[in-house]
Amino acid sequence: MSDLLAGRADMAAGLAVRGADALGASTRATLVSHDVPARLAAADPALWGPAAEPAALDRLGWLHAHRRSRDMLPQLAELAAELGDLDHVVLAGAHDDTLAAQVLAECLGRPLTVLDTADPGPIRAALADRPARTLLVLAARHGLDPATDAHLRAYRQAWADEGPDAARHVVVVTETGSELAARADELGAMVIPAEPGVSGPWAALTASGLVPAALAGAPVAEVLDEAEALTGALDRDRDNPALALGAALGAAPGAGRDTIALVPDGTGLDGLGRWAGALLADATGGRLLPVVAESPDSPGATGPGVLTVGLGGALGAGVGPGVSADVAVNGPLGAHLLTWAYAAATAAVTLRTDPFAAPAAAVAGDAPENGPPSSVEGAIEVYAPSGAPADLTGALRWLLDGLGEREHLVVTAYLDRHADAAVAGLRPLLARAAGRPVTFGWGPRRPQHTDIHGRHLQITGAVTDDLEVPGRPYTFAQLQAAQAAGDRRALAGRERPVLRLHLTERATGVAQLLETAGRTRT
Structure with missing residues (x-):
């Protein structure tokens, strides 16, 4: 110790x-x-200086959200009883809108399927799991992003095939008057208002975090009691x-x-x-x-x-x-x-930072790897940036050796977090090799203030069993590829180095990549 x-x-x-x-x-x-x-x-909004005060006025609701959230507990209990036969709870939304609920359910040991990806693997698995007993929770402050819209479309198609009334199977958490609220009205779905102005991880003790977890059976009243007990010390x-x-x-x-x-x-x-x-x-x-x-x-x-x-x-x-x-x-x-x-x-x-400021928008740059790969080794296509070695080991070494004293490596995998979970083992291997901080996450990435100090490794993978998006001229795999390309363009606009590795066969490619990373040394 x-x-x-x-x-x-x-x-x-x-x-x-x-x-x-x-x-x-x-x-x-x-x-x-x-x-x-x-x-x-x-909740003094002047704490972070004059420039931050306007945003703080609207976004400090998290401080006492646990008290306001208590008012919705009877509604949640009634809803959970009414929908008790729907025992597969699926939460769909962008990472910012799903993270708190996902962590709440995980920490409290309750099953909650989270779809914050366009990868066809987990989506196909979720659709195949008790569709007639699925409750879909849509979480977004305003409107649906393309991936979450695709999730809703896929479920509505599944329910049309199975016969259930889609309206009963959808609960929406969104701000009052939002585009999503209007869409929920069209569907006849239940709407639970989100806390105005409180978003992302700050929304853990609001409807955004609590509703999906509660519908999955988590004891959220106890969580609110625990937060309330701390309030007197603050x-x-x-x-x-x-x-x-x-x-x-x-x-x-x-x-x-x-x-x-x-x-x-x-x-x-x-x-x-x-x-x-x-x-x-x-x-x-x-x-x-x-x-x-x-x-x-x-x-x-x-x-x-x-x-x-x-x-x-x-x-x-x-x-x-x-x-x-x-x-x-x-x-x-x-x-x-x-x-x-x-x-x-x-x-x-x-x-002296503004805790509620959004990351600065990046001007989209050119993604240089739109052409053929710089090399192909086994199950991995290497798309090396200009000036980097073309081979896998050399490109990884170039990425790590270029890390400056204040820089870190960001690893993002556009893969299936369940079937391809082993790829997360790259983080400790590359941290050991780099001697610098390394983070790992599943794509799509949320915008980060830390991009300016990051070098990036993006991992994508071939899809062998794609899934159509009903009513749209693209598939889930095409949507995922577009998300990954959008991230690369945004990072290019920030002039951040990006090495992309594409796995032509996922399981083999993950094993090969882990073996190569394990051999990479400072």
């Missing part, structure tokens, strides 16, 4: 933060001197774990530790790091780089420039056996969700 964890813990509502004062004590004192705990608890200078965590995160870059490794500590809530990482990336505008590590001993989970944060559910455990962490956060899920949001907003005060 790190020596940092032997110090004082900040505790409230069953949640403890240990080790934070070793790095953040001075920052906490500064925050307290400016009355930040009380001002944030009171305006305090001491015994405020959210303040302690936010101070440590805000102090990290000044101490040369701008990579935040989020590590499951073995005491539960293993999926929470994905949500917390998205929240930190949003709030700090790229000043902090969150890396979700597989385990405490994974490459990149510790080391120079890294603040290692262990996350778990069991209070008193600190971290699991053998885990070395700088900061440990342990407690119930609802308290975690409010703590991390408050901490991210607090870190943004110290770092």
Whole structure:
């Protein structure tokens, strides 16, 4: 156990933060001197400066959303009882709109099928799983993106073939008056209003996060109780774990530790790091780089420039056996969700970032790999950027060797996260080879403030069993290819290097890529 964890813990509502004062004590004192705990608890929009104030006025609803969300619990209970025969809950939406609900269901052990991809594999599998007993939840603040529109079209076709009334099988979570709300009215579907202005990971304790999880059977009332129990601590200078965590995160870059490794500590809530990482990336505008590590001993989970944060559910455990962490956060899920949001907003005060600013739009550039591959090795086509070696090993080495002192590698797989799950093993292999932070995610990518410091590896794969999009002149595979190409163009517009590897046979290509990455060394 790190020596940092032997110090004082900040505790409230069953949640403890240990080790934070070793790095953040001075920052906490500064925050307290400016009355930040009380001002944030009171939703003061001026905390992040005049430029950020207009957005903050509309987007601080997450602070007390758990109280407003309680009002919809009777409706959710009634809806769950009415639709009790629909025991396969599918959530469809872009990553920003589905992440919180996905993590809630995962942490609470409830089955929830999430479709935030255009890959035909998981879509075909979902459609084949009890279509007559499927409840489709559509989540979007405004309108449907093309992939989610395609999901709805595919399900409506499946229900037309099976015979159920589509209206009964669809629940929509969206803002009042949105394009999606109008479409739901046309379908005759149930609409549950989303919290205005609160989106992405900030929306965990709103309808966007709670409705899909509740319909999947998660005990969301308990989560709201856990968040409410923490509320009384948020305006305090001491015994405020959210303040302690936010101070440590805000102090990290000044101490040369701008990579935040989020590590499951073995005491539960293993999926929470994905949500917390998205929240930190949003709030700090790229000043902090969150890396979700597989385990405490994974490459990149510790080391120079890294603040290692262990996350778990069991209070008193600190971290699991053998885990070395700088900061440990342990407690119930609802308290975690409010703590991390408050901490991210607090870190943004110290770092002088706008926590609610969208990433700057990129001018689309040219995707240079539209022609033939630079080389073909086994089941992998290599599309190397100009100036990079044409072969697989050389191109990977070029990508890693080019990482500067403040740069990191972003790996994005446009594949099936279930059938092709092994490809996630690239992250630790490349982190070991690079000696720099490496992140991994499934495409399509959400816009990131950290693109400006990233070099990119994009992995695509051949589709052998495509699926038509009903009523559209394209297939799911074509839609997925367009998403990947759009990401490449956006990154080219930001002048970020992108190496694309296309797997002509997925299972063989993944194995080949892992073997090659394992042989790549600094």
